Amino acid sequence: MSFRQFAFGLTACFLVPWVAIVIIPFFMMHHLKPVAYNEATDGKDGLYRPQATGRLVNGSEVYAANGCYHCHSQLIRPVYAGNDLGRPDWAGLKSDEERGDTRRQSNIFDYQFEKFAQIGENRFGPDLSNVGLRVEKEYAKGSDPKVWLLNHLYNPRANPKLVTSKCPSFPFLFETKKIQGQTPANAIVVKDGEAVVPSFEADVLVDYLMSMKHDDAVPGSMNHLPPAPKGGAKAAAPAAAPKG
Ligand code: HEC
Incomplete structure (x- = not known):
């Protein structure tokens, strides 16, 4: 050669x-x-108008800086490429109280408000595309979902249901303050005259996680699983559709 x-x-x-x-x-x-x-x-x-709320950009930076993407994906794979729609509540809620089945695969618009699409490297932990929904509807049930997330970030193993959690703690995203007078309203742990309060980073990260609700109804052309036609339309279709 x-x-x-x-x-x-x-x-x-x-x-x-x-x-x-x-x-x-x-x-x-x-x-x-x-x-x-x-x-x-x-x-x-x-x-189709994709929606986004909250302080996404700052939160996305904290997410990146702390390496959450090493263990968490943000990508619901389509049916033709390792379907994720069957995983419990990853792709949306299977039985949302108001809207029924809201599951859908990820699409390019899901990432357009961020500088980088943090689709993730590994799935050591669950996919977070719809974590905002899961925390609100399932884990926090009635209480403030942001507080659930703050506690998870501070120490996941403090939750009696997650004593063996493999998710790291991020205590450096919080500040411990001596209580003088009233306990701060945003304190998540109060112990020995001291209160643990979230820093700006923890707050924006939680806002970012709460914004993870990628289950809005997209045009059928973007979804590989369009909803089945309602009320027997399927049976009527062959007769109505002209052949050729
Ligand atoms: C070393 C891998 C690892 C890293 C890094 C990691 N996590 Fe996790 N995380 C996990 C695992 C594993 C779980 C699943 C259940 C458990 O063990 O708690 C989890 C669970 C979670 C959950 C609950 C999700 C659910 O639906 O049950 C949230 C929220 C979460 N992690 C957020 C984060 C955030 C935010 C970061 C970055 C600041 C992060 N994790 C970094 C491994 C990780």
Whole structure:
């Protein structure tokens, strides 16, 4: 093999994956076009407008800085690629009290309010795409979901249901203050005249986690599991649909 062939081969080895993994996806995704609902299959028309609330950007930075993505994913895989819809309440709630089955796969709009899409490296812990929903509807039940999350961050093993939790504690996201006069309203632990209160980082991280509710109804064209047509429409379909 000549040096020229070697140099060409080496360049191609880096160039081809770089074009395929970085350049092509960049041009495919950097200008997101709005996706429209289809009146016939989605039951409404207009454009899909992804929603986001809370201090996402700061929270997302704290999430990244503390390496949560090493153990937690934020990606509900579609049915054709290792379906995640069957995992309990990862993809949305199977039986939401008001809206019924809200499960859906992740889509590109789920990440558009963050600088990086933190899809995660490992799944040592559960997927967090819908953790805001789970905490609110299941774990905190009636009490303040933010307080549940703050306690989890401070020490997951303090929760009697999670005594063997493998999720690390993040005590450095909290401040311990001597109580002088009234106990601070946002104290999560009060002990020996001292109160543990969340820092700004803990607050924004919890806001970020609470915003993880990726179960809004998307246009059928973006979902590989469109909801089944209601009221026997399925049976009527073959007769109505013109062939060819
Ligand atoms: C070393 C791996 C690891 C890291 C790093 C980690 N976690 Fe966890 N986490 C887990 C595991 C495992 C669980 C599952 C249950 C358990 O053992 O508590 C979990 C559970 C959770 C839960 C409860 C989710 C549920 O639905 O039950 C939340 C919320 C959470 N982690 C948030 C975080 C945040 C925020 C960070 C970063 C600040 C983080 N975790 C970092 C391993 C990790």
